[in-house]
Structure formats: C-alpha cells, structure tokens
Amino acid sequence: MSPLLSFFSKIDPQGETTVSPKVALSEVDQQMRLPAIMFITCAILWLLVGTLFAIIASFKLHTPDFLANWEFLTFGRARSAHLNAMAYGWSNNAIFGVGLWIMARLCKAKIRYSGMLILAGIFWNLAVVIGILGILTGGLTSVEWLEMPPQVAPLLAFSYVLIGMWGILMFRFRERGHVYVSQWYILGALFWFPWLYVVAQTMILFEPARGTIQALTNWWFAHNVLGLWMTPMGLATIYYLMPKVLGRPIYSYYLSLLGFWSLALFYNWAGVHHLIGGPIPVWLISCGIVASVMMVIPVVVTAINHHMTAVGNARACWCSPTMRFIVFGAMSYTLASFFGSWMALRDVNVVTHFTQFTVGHAHHGVYAFFAMTMFGGIYFMMPRLLAREWPSAKLIKVHFWCSGLGIGIMVVGLQLGGWIQGLNLNNADIPFTSSDPEALTIMKALVPWLFSRSVSGILLTIGHFAFFVNFAWMLIGPRAVRYKEGPTLLGKIEGKGA
Amino acid sequence: MKNLPLLFFGIFFMLAFSWSGLILSSVIQFGDLKPIALNEGETPMPIARVGVAQQGKEIYINQGCLYCHSQQVRRKGFGADWERGWGDRQTVPRDYILQERVLLGTSRTGPDLMTIGQRQPSADWHHLHLYNPQITSPGSIMPPFRYLYKTQKIGDAPSPNALNIPDTFADEQPPEGYEIVPTERAEQLVEYLLSLKLDYELPESRFAQ
Numbered sequence: 001m002s003p004l005l006s007f008f009s010k011i012d013p014q015g016e017t018t019v020s021p022k023v024a025l026s027e028v029d030q031q032m033r034l035p036a037i038m039f040i041t042c043a044i045l046w047l048l049v050g051t052l053f054a055i056i057a058s059f060k061l062h063t064p065d066f067l068a069n070w071e072f073l074t075f076g077r078a079r080s081a082h083l084n085a086m087a088y089g090w091s092n093n094a095i096f097g098v099g100l101w102i103m104a105r106l107c108k109a110k111i112r113y114s115g116m117l118i119l120a121g122i123f124w125n126l127a128v129v130i131g132i133l134g135i136l137t138g139g140l141t142s143v144e145w146l147e148m149p150p151q152v153a154p155l156l157a158f159s160y161v162l163i164g165m166w167g168i169l170m171f172r173f174r175e176r177g178h179v180y181v182s183q184w185y186i187l188g189a190l191f192w193f194p195w196l197y198v199v200a201q202t203m204i205l206f207e208p209a210r211g212t213i214q215a216l217t218n219w220w221f222a223h224n225v226l227g228l229w230m231t232p233m234g235l236a237t238i239y240y241l242m243p244k245v246l247g248r249p250i251y252s253y254y255l256s257l258l259g260f261w262s263l264a265l266f267y268n269w270a271g272v273h274h275l276i277g278g279p280i281p282v283w284l285i286s287c288g289i290v291a292s293v294m295m296v297i298p299v300v301v302t303a304i305n306h307h308m309t310a311v312g313n314a315r316a317c318w319c320s321p322t323m324r325f326i327v328f329g330a331m332s333y334t335l336a337s338f339f340g341s342w343m344a345l346r347d348v349n350v351v352t353h354f355t356q357f358t359v360g361h362a363h364h365g366v367y368a369f370f371a372m373t374m375f376g377g378i379y380f381m382m383p384r385l386l387a388r389e390w391p392s393a394k395l396i397k398v399h400f401w402c403s404g405l406g407i408g409i410m411v412v413g414l415q416l417g418g419w420i421q422g423l424n425l426n427n428a429d430i431p432f433t434s435s436d437p438e439a440l441t442i443m444k445a446l447v448p449w450l451f452s453r454s455v456s457g458i459l460l461t462i463g464h465f466a467f468f469v470n471f472a473w474m475l476i477g478p479r480a481v482r483y484k485e486g487p488t489l490l491g492k493i494e495g496k497g498a
Numbered sequence: 499m500k501n502l503p504l505l506f507f508g509i510f511f512m513l514a515f516s517w518s519g520l521i522l523s524s525v526i527q528f529g530d531l532k533p534i535a536l537n538e539g540e541t542p543m544p545i546a547r548v549g550v551a552q553q554g555k556e557i558y559i560n561q562g563c564l565y566c567h568s569q570q571v572r573r574k575g576f577g578a579d580w581e582r583g584w585g586d587r588q589t590v591p592r593d594y595i596l597q598e599r600v601l602l603g604t605s606r607t608g609p610d611l612m613t614i615g616q617r618q619p620s621a622d623w624h625h626l627h628l629y630n631p632q633i634t635s636p637g638s639i640m641p642p643f644r645y646l647y648k649t650q651k652i653g654d655a656p657s658p659n660a661l662n663i664p665d666t667f668a669d670e671q672p673p674e675g676y677e678i679v680p681t682e683r684a685e686q687l688v689e690y691l692l693s694l695k696l697d698y699e700l701p702e703s704r705f706a707q
Contacts, residue, residue, distance in 0.1 A: 060641060061607075061639055062639060064631070064638070064639050064640060064641045064642065065642065068641050068642050068644065069644055069645055070645075071645045074561055074562065074641055074643070075562065075565070075566070075641045076561050076562015076563060076564070076565045076566075077561070077562055079562070079565055080562055080565070138560045139560065140559065140560045140561075140562055141559065141599075142558075142559040142560070142562060142563075142564040142565075142599070142601060143599070144564075144604065179502065179505070184505060187505070187509065188509045191509050191510070191513075192509070192513055195513055196513070199517065199521075203521070204599075208598055208599065209521075209525065209529070210525075210528075210529050210530070210531065210595050211528070211531065211591050211592070211593075211594040211595040211597070211600060212591045212594050212600055212602065213521065213524045213525060213528070213529060214599070214600045215600055215602045216520055216521055216524055217521055220516065220517070220520050220521060224513075224516075228513070261508065264508065264509065264512040265512055265515075268512055268513060268515065268516030269516050269519065269520065271520075272520065274604055275602070277570075277572040277573070277576050277577060278570050278572070278602055279570055279588070279589045279590050279591050279593060279594065279602070280524070280591060281524070281527060281528070281591075284520060284523075284524065287519065287520070346576075350576060350577050353577075353604075354568060354604065354605055354606035355605075355606070356607075358604065358605075359605075425577070425578065425606060426577055426578045427578065428578040428581035428582045432608065432609055432635070432638070433635040433636060433637040433638045434636070434637065435636050437636075437637075441637055443637050443638060443639055444637060446607075446639075447639065450639075
C-alpha cells in the first residue's frame, strides 16, 4: 500500500463501534478542540489588528494630516492592510475554525493527526503577517482584494490546501446518510476559494492577462470571495445553528436546495457590476447585471427558509447570544443582497459607482452579515469546545450593541453620504475642491459622512474589545467555569434551553 | 441531498461556467488586440510607457493611489466624465493592452486621472500638490506625500527643482537657508502622472463632439 493510501486508511474511522450521537459529537468536539481554538484565537487577534488599521484609515480620510508623515501608514496602505487583515486574517481564520468544526460535527468524522491542521494554520497566519508587512513597506500591488505582495501567494495557497483538505477528508469519511445543507455550502466553498485565488493570482500578478481582462478577473475573484467563500460559510453557519439552538428543523428542504443551486449559479457572474461603464464589452456588463438581479431568487428563498424557522421564537432569538448575532446576520444578508441587486441597475449604478456607497455596501455584506454570523458561531462553539461558559453576559451585550449600532451607523452614513457624493459627481458644476470657502464642493458635502464612519469605527472597536476580553477571560480565566449556572444567556427564558 | 456526484459536478461546473463565460470568452474575444493606426502611415496606438514614467507607475501602485483615483473615462451621457473634461472620448479595451498592471480603479474620492497629464501639464503644480494638497486644492482630503520630498541646505545656488511654496503656507516653509526638493521617487511619480494622456483616437473610439 502506498504511503498516501495507508494514511487515508489510518484516518478512516469506519468500522469502529457506533456510539450514541451525543457521545459522538463530544468526541468530535474533543478532537477539533485545539485546532479550532487556535483558529479562533488568531481570528480575534486579527480582528483587533484589522480594526486598528480601519480606525487609522477612517481618520485619515477626513483628517488627511493625521499620521501623514509615516509612509507605511499612508491611506492607500493603511486601508489595504485593514482589508487584508480582515479578509485573510479574521474572516478566513473564523471560517477555518467555525466552518471546519461544523463540517466535522455534521460528518461525525474523527479527526486524527489534527496537529497537521494546527501546523497548516500557523503557516497560514505567518503568510498573512508577511503579506501585511509587505503591504505596509511598499509591496502593495493595488489589485483590489489581492494587495499582498505576490511572493506570499504560494505560501498562502499551500497552507490553504493543507487546511481545506481536512474539510474534504471529513466529508470523505463521514458517517453515511443524508448530507445536510450546511455541508453542501461548506464543501462548495472549500473548492471554490482556492480555485478563485489561484486563477486570480496567476492571471493578474504572475502571468498578467492582456489589458482589461485583468479587471474582469479581478472582480470575478473579489466579488466571489464574498459570494462563494464568505457567504456560503455564513449561510452554512446559520443553517446549522438556527435549528440547533431553537430545537426545530429547517422550514423547507426544497427551498434550501433551490437556494443553494441558484446562489451557485448566479453569484458567480455578478462581480462584473463593478465595471459598469468601464472599458469592457457591454455584453459582459449586461451578464453581470442580469446575474446580480437574479440573486434576488436565492436571497428571497433563503430569507423565507430562515425566517420561517425562527418565527414564533422571538424570545429565544433575543436571549441566546448565538441567536441574537445570527438573526442579525441573516436579516442583514437579505437587506444587503437586495441593495446589491438594486445597485447593479445601470440607472442606480451611475450614481453609486465610484462613491462611498459601495464601501458602505461592502461592510453591510461582510460585517453586518458575515462577521456577525461568525460572532454567533463562535459564541455557540466555544462553550462546547472548552466545556466552560462565557464569563460575562454583560460583555456579550456590549459586543452586540456596539457592533450592531456601529455597523448600522456606518451603513446608513456611508450610503447616504455616498448617494449625495454620487449626485454631486454627476453634476459637473460642483467641483471637488474650491479656493472659495463658501462654494459647494464634493469634499465639503462628503466629509461629515466620513466623520460618521469614524464614530461607528469607535463603537465597533469597543465591541471587538469586549469580545476579545470575554474570549481571553474564558480561555485563561480560572473563574470562567460555570457548569452549575447553565449557559450564559442575555435574558430569562422559561422552560427552554439555549 | 443524496446524489453526491451531482453535488460535486455542480460545484465544479458552476465556477467553470462563470470562468469560461467571463474570462475565457474575453481572452478569445479581445485577448489579442493590437495597437492600431487610425490612418495608414500613422503610428499605431497606444504606445507602451517606458523609462522614468514607467518607474513612476510603481510608486503610484505602492502608494495605493488607485484607492481614490480611477483611470477610465465613461461614454458621454453616462455620468459626467465628459462634462468634467476628463477625456474627449471614452476609454476602450485597446487603450490598456500594453499595461502590465491595469489600474482602472473603482473609487473616485478624487478625480479620474486618465488624462491628468493633459489637464495639469505642469510638473511644479504636481509637486506642490503632492507635497501638500491644500496648497493647490484647499479642502482636499488627499493625504500629503511630504515623505517623497527632502529638505536640504541650499548650495551655491538654489536648486532649479526646489518647491516654491506660497507664503500663505508658513508652516510648510523650509528653514532659512534650506530648500525642499523632490526625491527621485517624487520625480518618477510626477513623470508618470504627466504621461497619463488620451490624446489619440482609435477606430472604435473617436473624440466625441
């Protein structure tokens, strides 16, 4: 037998005596414990780093002289460091932790050699550190979502393969039977992300495609990182946790089927809407617009499915930390997606394109939906991995309210401000700046809205810090163990566990 | 779902479908565009950017100018690109074929730069603007790039390329006997900005009336 085959047969757990589902789950938890804790710890540290860069970039945009004489923190680099710390640091680590854990639980696969997963995770995070240092010190590529110097791409791709492979292996050696909707999403995402990443790196940075084909590849990639990597992982988390916490099945199997396939079909093509009016063939732009509008189907279908599952359980949704974040995420998914479809229409896009509206929309999707869902996932996962409860319900509340209000202010502020900016941009009589202090300028109309983003950034920072303190306290605090009191809830529930 | 081959095939096919549709088809449709002359005997356009201007593009890239400035002109009637004088015609795929990195951009926090070399042909203006945007564009939120300039003692005679900062900006004046001059990187960046022009026509994109 070849070494590879013998490796596979060694980690194949089939043939062992069957045990009760609860025992099986706690065994899975036991085996996923260390890797998942490592990924989540890294994710939360990256969240803090990304937040710091976000605050710096946000302040710089309305007060350009802030830290202006440090080249490594110039606006273009600080905002890119923020994006990459959040996307490759926070989001991917959160996905690796929560997504792989859900996959392991649903497959009831036993993970052996999880040390390899930890090692791969260390490589991944090392690559992100090098990449961000590269951005700050002059390796910025100015390719959106691929800002890291291309030299780290092989290390990132390699460590991804070592991490993603575990998801596939779990699936390969799963307990036979029905495959749950979360598994489809996670399996799809695990395949899609490396494909997108490698193709985009190659066609833009290693062997650049000719002319604006680069831009097409760029937006095919960047939009699909959200659409085919973060979104499926977020939806998988919601699909797994919502029935789990509420103790009732998903409303409709057929709707989840329709939602999955229509998402896989339409999201793929939607990214071109970032190039409306740009120097690419119009038929491609039309394809992107059609696909963006068709996204209404998976969004409505998923919304009905989630809503009908949660309906009638408002109290539980409010009192369970997990559900509070997840329901916030699910609702934001619906809303942000509708906005996305609407923004792809040519008449709307001519106003919103090139403005802060797009920035607001991006945060609506990535933060209000994806990050909030991941917070919910972490709130559910950690007590099961550590056999401890969250030490402070107050800190969870602080996290929820600061994050919820913060992102609310940001989305409203940037979209209102961006809309005004777009109307002004389309009116050639309004200059960008003017030597006449009384004159109406694009900048003057925009700056107050940029201030509102900094306010929201401060709120988000407080929320993230509360989350970090609670997490660290739970991880190392001796008083964190609270078996007898039951789970940490945000309110009283009669008769129901959460 | 129990039909796993369908699941695997579907996951693979969906992404292959969009990749073929958007990217492969583009490579086929316009992946081998070549420079073209409008009339016989003229120089085929566009021409490749070389030398100092090309070095300046590296500075443009690693400072992240793209995150506030686009390089594309939309057709007359779609947005106000034409009315703002950002270009006499819309840009088309052929305009970008000789660029190793295409910097279309998706944000216009600042103006489009596709034709900035025509709109602001003065290197002095660009240096003052980069050193502190408030000098040339009061109220701008562009960051100052002072670190691309150095303060040095005036030698026998003032350097010809020393910045001429207006008296109204007392804080930015160099100390007595000193002058502020661009570093090599600033010279390269300005050379790049001056090279950004759209002063030729293509058969598929003529100057709009």
